[in-house]
Amino acid sequence: MPSTPVIAWYRNDLRIADHAPLAAAARRDAPVIAVFVLDENPVNPWPAGGASRWWLHHSLASLADDVERIGGRLVIRRGDSVAVLGEIADTHAAGALYFERRYEPFERELEERVHEALADRLEVRRFSGRLLNEPGRISNASGEPYRVFTPFSKACLRLPEPAAPKPAPRRLAPPPPDVESIDLADLGLLPTRHDWAEGLRETWRPGAAGAREALETFLDEALCDYHERRDRPGRRGTSRLSPHLAFGEISPLQAWHAVRERQAADSAATRGGDALLREILWREFCHHLLFHWPAFPERPFNDAFARFPWHDDEDAFERWTRGETGYPLVDAGMRELWRTGWMHNRARMVTASFLVKHLLVDWRKGQRWFWDTLVDADLANNACNWQWVAGCGADAAPYFRIFNPVLQGRKFDPEGDYTRRWVPELSALPDRHLQAPFDAPANVLTAANFRLGRNYPHPAVEHGFARRRALDALSRAKSERRN
DNA sequence: TGAAATGTTGGGGCG
DNA sequence: ACGCCCCAACATTTC
Secondary structure (H helix, E strand, O other): OOOOOOOEEEEEOOOOOOOOOHHHHOOOOOOEEEEEOOOOOOOOOOEEEEEEHHHHHHHHHHHHHHHOOOOOOEEEEEEEEHHHHHHOOOOOOOEEEEEHHHHHHHHHHHHHHHHHHHHHOOOOEEEEOOOOOHHHHOOOOOOOOOOOOHEEEEEEEHOOOOOOOOOOOOOOOOOOOOOOOOHHHHHOOOOOOOOOOHHHHHOOHHHHOOHHHHHHHHHHOOOOOOOHHHOOOOOOOOOOOOOHHHHHOOOOOHHHHHHHHHHOOHHHHHHHHHHHHHHHHHHHHHHHHHHHHOOOOOOOOOOHHOOOOOOOHHHHHHHHOOOOOOHHHHHHHHHHHHHHHHHHHHHHHHHHHHHHHOOOOOOHHHHHHHHHHOOOHHHHHHHHHHHHHOOOOOOOOOOOOOOOOHHHHHOOOOOHHHHHOOOOOOOOOHHHHOOHHHOOOOHHHHHHHOOOOOOOOOOOOHHHHHHHHHHHHHHHHHHHHHO
């Protein structure tokens, strides 16, 4: 068989194990041109944000090592994906192009363009892997896509247990030596003007090895109590796999299978394991929604919100982004995000609810901010969860569910570990008053040498007032729809 | 994967 | 002893 090279096109699937395109390429017993193309097409409405770019840089470095370890070489390029892939294909007479599917509208369209441009010259094949199930495969009794999570997840769980993930190819035939590549550093993914990435470096280890390490740590230390402890942001109770999943350093199948294995070995892991699998299914559900409603990141799923009078309050929005709202749990979350590129899920719900319901700022502004600052930024999850919080999404929190940031703080950070870690100026306050310094008696504040308005801001808005205002505005939006 | 308002119950203080 | 009130504590409903 003539060994014309095969191109393995990498995008958000930066791993070598359980990677169908790479495995198929290796099986061809031909030179493998593994290539990542940084495509900064201005038409893409969702180019990677700063935190994602930082992660991408390090993840590519790790992938390059992994590819080399099995005898290959990762080619790095920048430019228009169609043009670059076409040029590589022509220059090296490639016989095939393999890649893993994505589900974002822009990426789906890109896949179509790649197919159209190249399919007459070589074999273009796309593979599944980013999800456990193709979005088109899951539908309800009447053939419609599910709009509610619970029946969706039940349908997923009724399917046969997925097959075990495949190991990495043992060996790749290297690409022709003259395949052009540029230095990773020349992609310009790292911050230039000032180095804001220190907190990211301290917190994360991007790459498949880091993903595997995070998974093992989670399985050993947190899985059994996951269903309870994941709600406490002050403890290490969550998997912290989200950025690794977002960049495909670990596949959802690998995570799923590892949890199932642990459950089989240890009955104490049953409940925690099921809770984690449920989160993986939420991820599937979000992608399923984005697949069937491509406008999800731009438009409220529920029409009643189409003309909601959001407040264009730039000042309040900026206070929120900086973690200076005057509500300790909200500020803790926002500062954790800025520093580490990640935020505990409980805090995500509370901070997002605060922006949308207390400040009445458009959820799309919050979505954008998260998109730029999260290392786990994923279009489907981000859009789906913001709409969920705002109350306009599929299977969303009802409009009258408004988090009280003070009560949430007392309930989920009772000892104040999380709040004090990220808002250290509150450290000296006793637990009792930590979440509401504005309600603390004067003698308590004096004893802590604390003055509201000097050490820490006054609340951006009073909770009782904000709550009534949101209920009023949201219920009106609902009834106007009916008329 | 809420919170607040409202309703109910039961113990204890008190006249 | 009794009724009355207060108010936790808990349950229900309402937003």
